[in-house]
Amino acid sequence: MNKWLASPVLLMIGAHAALAQTSVNIYGIADAGLVHESGGVAGSVTKLTSGVGSASRLGFRGAEDLGGGTSAIFTLETGYRIDTGEVDTAGTIFNRQAFVGLKTNAGTLTLGRQYTPWHQALVQVADPFGTGFAGGAKNLFPDWSTNVRTSNTIVYAAPSIAGVSADIAYSAGEQAGSNAAGRQFGASLGYSRGPLNVRLAYNNKNSDVAPAPGVAAVSRTIGTNSLLAANYIFGVARAYFAYGMDKGFNSGPMGNNNNPYGGVKPTPSTDSNEVMVGVAAPLGHGRLLASYTRKNDKTSLDQDAHAWGIGYLYALSKRTDLYAVYGAIVNSNGAGYTVANNSEAGTGNRASNLGIRHTF
Structure with a gap:
C-alpha cells in the first residue's frame, strides 16, 4: 500500500477502535402547554409556556469503557x-x-452540578405527577432552589443489592475563610422489590455567610429536610405516599416570593411538615393521576394550606403524550402558596394545564 495512503487509513482504523469503546447519546424533552392561572393579585393569567409537566431540556450523556467493569x-x-x-x-x-465521574462495580462517583437525594426521592418515588403539572408536590413541598440541585457537588451512589439502594451527596460552600458556610449535604436509603418502592431521604443546608472584605458574617440555623416516600402497586393502579419534615432557616423555600395575594407578605415556614397521598391508574389509552397534599406550619403564624390535583395523560406513543391537569390550593392565616408546574411557581391558588410533551 502506498505510504501516503496507509497513514490516513491507519489513523481512521485507530480512531474507530477508540470510538468503539465510547458512547455518546443526545436526549431531551420538548414540553409546551397552555396554562391558565387565577386567584392571585395578578388576576386571570393565560399563557403558552414551556416545561409544564417536565422541564424542556437538551442533554448529552456519555460513557467510556475503561475495562475491568x-x-x-x-x-x-x-x-x-x-x-x-x-x-x-x-x-x-x-x-x-453538569457532571463527570466513574462507574464501577463498587458504585458510582460523580462530581459537578447534580440533583439532591431529597429531590430524587420526591420526584421518583413520592409524587404521581413527578413534581410537574398543576397537581405536583411543588405546590406545598419545598422543592425549590438548592433543595432541587446543587453545584460543586460530589455524589456517591452504592450499587443496588437485593433491592436496597443508597446514595450520599456533599456540596461545598466554597466561601473563603470557612468550610462550613454555604455547604449542603444529603443522603437517601431505598428499597424496591416487587410492588413496593420506598425511600428515606435527608437534606442538610448551611446558609451562613462567611466574613469577607465589605461583607459582614451572617450566622443562621441549619435547615433540614427529611422525607419518607413510598409507592405501591395494587393491581393496575399505583398508590403514592409522602411525609416530609422541614426545620430551620431556609428549610421551606417558596416558589413565589413576590407576595402573590397582596396584603402582608407570606413568611416561609421554618418548622413544618407535609403529607401527600396520590394515585395513578390506567384509563383508556392514558393514565389518570390524582393527589392531595396537606401543609402543617408549626410556627406561631400557623400558615397552613392544603392542595389537590387531578389530571389525565393521553399516550399518543411511548414518547409523546397529551395532558390535561387541574390543581387548587386553599391557604390559611395568610399563607402564600401558589399552584405551580414543573418550570414555574404560579401566580394564584388555581391553575389548569393543557399541552403536549415529547421525549427523545
Whole structure:
C-alpha cells in the first residue's frame, strides 16, 4: 500500500477502535402547554409556556469503557424555553446538570452540578405527577432552589443489592475563610422489590455567610429536610405516599416570593411538615393521576394550606403524550402558596394545564 495512503487509513482504523469503546447519546424533552392561572393579585393569567409537566431540556450523556467493569461517565444538560427558544436561566449553559465521574462495580462517583437525594426521592418515588403539572408536590413541598440541585457537588451512589439502594451527596460552600458556610449535604436509603418502592431521604443546608472584605458574617440555623416516600402497586393502579419534615432557616423555600395575594407578605415556614397521598391508574389509552397534599406550619403564624390535583395523560406513543391537569390550593392565616408546574411557581391558588410533551 502506498505510504501516503496507509497513514490516513491507519489513523481512521485507530480512531474507530477508540470510538468503539465510547458512547455518546443526545436526549431531551420538548414540553409546551397552555396554562391558565387565577386567584392571585395578578388576576386571570393565560399563557403558552414551556416545561409544564417536565422541564424542556437538551442533554448529552456519555460513557467510556475503561475495562475491568469501570466506565468514565458524563452528563451535560441545559434547560430551554420551547415557547421562545431561549435558555431558561440567563447566563448559564448546562444549568440543569453538569457532571463527570466513574462507574464501577463498587458504585458510582460523580462530581459537578447534580440533583439532591431529597429531590430524587420526591420526584421518583413520592409524587404521581413527578413534581410537574398543576397537581405536583411543588405546590406545598419545598422543592425549590438548592433543595432541587446543587453545584460543586460530589455524589456517591452504592450499587443496588437485593433491592436496597443508597446514595450520599456533599456540596461545598466554597466561601473563603470557612468550610462550613454555604455547604449542603444529603443522603437517601431505598428499597424496591416487587410492588413496593420506598425511600428515606435527608437534606442538610448551611446558609451562613462567611466574613469577607465589605461583607459582614451572617450566622443562621441549619435547615433540614427529611422525607419518607413510598409507592405501591395494587393491581393496575399505583398508590403514592409522602411525609416530609422541614426545620430551620431556609428549610421551606417558596416558589413565589413576590407576595402573590397582596396584603402582608407570606413568611416561609421554618418548622413544618407535609403529607401527600396520590394515585395513578390506567384509563383508556392514558393514565389518570390524582393527589392531595396537606401543609402543617408549626410556627406561631400557623400558615397552613392544603392542595389537590387531578389530571389525565393521553399516550399518543411511548414518547409523546397529551395532558390535561387541574390543581387548587386553599391557604390559611395568610399563607402564600401558589399552584405551580414543573418550570414555574404560579401566580394564584388555581391553575389548569393543557399541552403536549415529547421525549427523545
